[in-house]
Amino acid sequence: MLKIDLAGKRALVAGVADDAGFGFAIAKSLAEAGAGVSVGTWPPALNIFMNLMERGKMDESRMLSSGQLLEFEKVYPLDAAYDTLADAPEDIRTNKRYKETGDFSIEGMTRRIEADFGRDSLDIVIHSLANGPEVKKPLLETSRSGYLTAVSVSAYSLISMVSRLAPLMRKGGSFLSLTYLASERVIPGYGGGMSSAKAALESDTRTLAFEAGRKYGIRVNTISAGPLASRAASAIGFIEEMVDFYKANSPLPEQLAASEVGNVAAFLSSPLASGITGTTVYVDKGYHTMGRTVPPET
Ligand SMILES: NC(=O)c1ccc[n+]([C@@H]2O[C@H](COP(=O)([O-])OP(=O)(O)OC[C@H]3O[C@@H](n4cnc5c(N)ncnc54)[C@H](O)[C@@H]3O)[C@@H](O)[C@H]2O)c1
Secondary structure, X not given: OOXXXXXXXXXXXXXXXXXXXXXXXXXXXHHHOOOEEEEEEOHHHHHHHHHHHHOXXXXXXXXXXXXXXXXXXXXXXXXXXXXXXXXOOHHHHOOOOOOOOOOOOHHHHHHHHHHHHOOOOEXXXXXXXXXXXXXXXOHHHOOHHHHHHHHHHHHHHHHHHHHHHHHHEEEEEEXXXXXXXXXXXXXXXXXXXXXXXHHHHHHHHHHHHHHHHHHHOOEEEEEEEOOOOOHHHHHHOOHHHHHHHHHHHOOOOOOOOHHHHHHHHHHHOOHHHOOOOOOEEEEOOOHHHOOOOXXXXX
């Protein structure tokens, strides 16, 4: 039987703070395939996330097919807006949600992973995070600072993670991020430069695949996912409408499950996908192929 076998592999999923988003579903699929999984969690969400887990509120979603609970090897504080601790402004470093966490920068997380597991210890990195402070504003009304923050947190962070984490990775390692169709089609309401950030993320996926492929022998891909009512998407404000719209107008008229993205992520992160790099893979029930809404009688 051909199966996705990640036994003996170690994964980091950056962007998990509850059990509702793509990051959690991907972590679960990677664990189902046998990988050891650590997560990177945004400091403002870290305490709530740890409480949810400790109080058993996520036990149902953490249940694996083996009957065991998904256990994270490590939970690292991570604010992907900062490459080093020195880049974080004073008010962030002294903020009550940050100051007890230690070095929450991308560099800090890298050093912790190296201290915990050593070099040549990492096989899979998932980038499942995004943030655009002005996402509700049309691009025409977006400030320069809001735009640059969206691109910095949601796209540059991938470059920073590849450059810092790739040296810890074993040959054949895989990076994977999450993107959205707004990079190439107009999605009114998905503003603040988030569409620009996703376009940058997809373009960078190709260039990083070339550069990191040659330098480290690792792969870089991105999944363009259909809509999911995650915490981040719900905050934008029209996610239920998008879920219904996709359901009505996709080749497969069904709601996308986060686990479907999780399973493709496990495949792309596995040696079975050793020939795939620099690619945007659509996991959206085929919606991206459509050129008009589906007439009612169809
Ligand atoms: N939900 C959708 O409809 C949808 C569709 C396509 C792509 N995506 C993408 O999927 C990825 C995961 O998002 P999701 O929708 O599953 O929501 P989510 O809320 O589960 O994940 C987003 C995560 O990013 C974290 N985050 C925000 N700012 C951060 C920062 N500065 N540093 C570190 N972490 C930070 C949040 O704490 C959260 O855990 C994102 O890249 C998103 O753009 C989502």
